[in-house]
Amino acid sequence: MSTILLIEDDQSIADMISIYLSEENYKVRFAPDGKQGKQLFETVHPDVIILDVMLPDMNGIELCREFRTLSSVPIMMISAKSEVSERVKALVIGADDYLCKPFSMRELAARTGALLRRSTMNKASSEPVRAEARTIRVDTEKRCVYGRNGIVETTYSEFEMMKHFWLHPGKVFSREELLNKIRGIDSFVTERSVDVHITNLRKKIEEDPKDPKHIKTVWGVGYKFEP
The missing domain is CATH 1.10.10.10 (Winged helix-like DNA-binding domain superfamily/Winged helix DNA-binding domain)
Structure with missing residues (x-):
């Protein structure tokens, strides 16, 4: 079962996402702010991060940048900001996907599955060759x-x-x-x-x-x- 780290300060949205993804056979760990999100990131080792852009204690874009320096885990940004500049900024600093609110839970689940499949393929491409890890x-x-x-x-x-x-x-x-x-x-x-x-x-x-x-x-x- 894949683990999703959800960092979202809106409790109602977080509850909907958690319930829907749990029914899709994902294990969801929830954090209401960036500080708790970073703590969970270090302990649960998520397979995908769903990260809100606007958090009460820090900018989600900067948190995404921080996660990216530590790991290649797939990151999906979610936000009420639909401007192209915001989406581009998130993708440039390391996000793998960007979903604008309001969104369909089915679409969220589909995009999450796509990120997981892509991540699995990338890991497979870097598996050991002839008992020696690829250096490149x-x-x-x-x-x-x-x-x-x-x-x-x-x-x-x-x-x-x-x-x-x-x-x-x-x-x-x-x-x-x-x-x-x-x-x-x-x-x-x-x-x-x-x-x-x-x-x-x-x-x-x-x-x-x-x-x-x-x-x-x-x-x-x-x-x-x-x-």
Whole structure:
């Protein structure tokens, strides 16, 4: 049974959500404010967080940001604020979904299920390979690259190249093929730009950039990625 952490200060709304999700076979833990929400987060290890934007003791957006620095748990923001700027702000700082009040309980349950399925798929993609944990992982939806020490900061072009490698492990790509993947953001890039991006990526993800284990050169052809 999946555990939902619900952080909502409106008791009537919280009761409706708790009852409906409980009937959908979820275990719901409720907190009426941010302080208690953080305490429950540390003890119950939820599978999904449903977080209200307007809390009595803190801004839900900032609490979302804090949760995201600690965990990749799916977070759904709920709010009476329907402005596009508010939704964008929440998604940019790390929320996975945003639902405007008033909303249907059926839609809430459906979105919760979708977040859980997506989370399960992401966890499956990072399971051990040949008894050794992957040291590199790419989340294409959140546009994040994860290394040994957490999130790796990448440029737009570096991420596009890394995503292409990740989706085709072991495949050898020519410089021209990789160039076509990043040309959309900069029409003036050259094949030399590919080598520069490769060098930068190796510095960011390889334990020893001079002896790369993941992004390998295939002499006379191009590059390939070994996860």
